[in-house]
Amino acid sequence: MTDTVTPAPAFWTRTRRRAKEARDEEFTAFVEASGTRLRRSAYLMCRDWHLAQDLTQHTLAKMYAVWDRIRTNASLEAYSRRVLMNVVFDQQRRRSGSEIVLADLPDRPDAGASGAPELRVTLVDALARLEVRDRAVLVLRHAEDHSVETVATILGLSVSAVKMRNARALDRLRSVLGEDFLDH
Amino acid sequence: MNRDLRDRFDGAVGGDPGVPPGELAMAAIAEGSRIRRRTRIAAGVATGLVLVAGGAAGAALPWGAPDPAAPAPETIAAAMLPVSAPTCSERPVDENATDLAVFLATGATDGQRAEVEAAVHDDARVDVVVFESRDSAYERFADLWADSPDFVAALDVREFPESFRLRLVSPEQDAAVRGRLAALPGVSQIIGHTCPKSAPVGGLR
Numbered sequence: 001m002t003d004t005v006t007p008a009p010a011f012w013t014r015t016r017r018r019a020k021e022a023r024d025e026e027f028t029a030f031v032e033a034s035g036t037r038l039r040r041s042a043y044l045m046c047r048d049w050h051l052a053q054d055l056t057q058h059t060l061a062k063m064y065a066v067w068d069r070i071r072t073n074a075s076l077e078a079y080s081r082r083v084l085m086n087v088v089f090d091q092q093r094r095r096s097g098s099e100i101v102l103a104d105l106p107d108r109p110d111a112g113a114s115g116a117p118e119l120r121v122t123l124v125d126a127l128a129r130l131e132v133r134d135r136a137v138l139v140l141r142h143a144e145d146h147s148v149e150t151v152a153t154i155l156g157l158s159v160s161a162v163k164m165r166n167a168r169a170l171d172r173l174r175s176v177l178g179e180d181f182l183d184h
Numbered sequence: 185m186n187r188d189l190r191d192r193f194d195g196a197v198g199g200d201p202g203v204p205p206g207e208l209a210m211a212a213i214a215e216g217s218r219i220r221r222r223t224r225i226a227a228g229v230a231t232g233l234v235l236v237a238g239g240a241a242g243a244a245l246p247w248g249a250p251d252p253a254a255p256a257p258e259t260i261a262a263a264m265l266p267v268s269a270p271t272c273s274e275r276p277v278d279e280n281a282t283d284l285a286v287f288l289a290t291g292a293t294d295g296q297r298a299e300v301e302a303a304v305h306d307d308a309r310v311d312v313v314v315f316e317s318r319d320s321a322y323e324r325f326a327d328l329w330a331d332s333p334d335f336v337a338a339l340d341v342r343e344f345p346e347s348f349r350l351r352l353v354s355p356e357q358d359a360a361v362r363g364r365l366a367a368l369p370g371v372s373q374i375i376g377h378t379c380p381k382s383a384p385v386g387g388l389r
Binding site: 031032049060064069094123143 | 199213214274332
């Protein structure tokens with residue numbers, strides 16, 4: 001049994017509230033800067049905006065839970081990607097074996113929004129057919145523009161493994177989307 | 185080629201319905217606060233504010249809601265709650281479980297452990313018994329929190345509870361078995377799951 005000094009409750013209540021306010025403010029600033037990018041990457045990983053929103057929230061919640069320890073981390077952005085990808089991998093693992101198989105979904109679930117809907121659906125569909133870690137490499141490397149080294153750090157892979165997966169995944173995209181896709 | 189690819193990816197997220205970042209932050213803070221409460225004691229160890237070695241006392245930390253009634257071992261075990269085995273019910277069930285995980289208090293004595301062990305082995309309603317050691321509990325936890333290495337590094341294997349993982353002969357006997365085991369000294373928490381036969385005994389990963 002450990003003795004702990006019991007501080008004056010009012011003092012601690014105030015201190016605690018102030019610490020929480022400061023933390024929440026700082027955390028909110030991070031979410032404002034990074035939330036949209038995280039959600040978009042989550043979408044590219046799971047091609048469902050609702051699920052992407054849930055995965056992003058869960059990622060941010062995990063970060064909030066340990067915010068005091070990670071807030072000064074110089075590579076908070078990369079850290080957030082690592083947490084996101086782990087959340088995505090976890091979700092896919094839980095889901096595999098259940099009735100939903102991403103690669104078997106129809107080709108064009110939501111054409112019709114602004115921009116170039118057909119192109120958009122096609123790329124996201126093609127991504128869905130890749131192995132999940134290959135997909136993560138492409139999203140981090142090409143949608144987010146991280147260096148090969150950063151991608152390797154985020155995913156806990158070696159640099160050569162990232163290069164190998166990148167080349168393999170691009171080949172696969174090319175074969176799914178047609179030769180003209182990446183030949184410009 | 186990379187530039188072109190980048191444009192393609194940008195196009196692919198053109199359907200972003202958009203969510204106000206403030207809302208996202210608030211939702212994450214609410215959910216994150218729950219995770220935080222669940223791991224409060226463990227986090228306290230990380231910052232050196234409390235020492236829980238073998239003790240059963242909860243400790244109020246400066247930034248957490250004080251909850252002196254919450255015994256430390258339960259809190260750490262609770263942190264592992266979400267790790268249901270993939271084929272089992274995602275959430276713990278309060279009745280008609282096929283599998284039980286019986287956590288011992290971290291301060292449980294050898295005698296208490298032996299008593300619980302005898303109770304589960306002698307019980308005809310229990311089909312299979314698997315003991316999970318502290319080391320194995322720690323490894324599972326480290327795996328679960330692999331994305332927070334600092335957090336894991338701050339924890340001591342001695343803080344983790346031992347447990348007996350049980351498969352019951354029949355889910356109808358869940359209540360009776362739980363009632364009997366919960367009454368034994370040294371038992372801190374019992375978690376039930378509904379699992380298929382192929383799942384790991386106890387229903388946790």
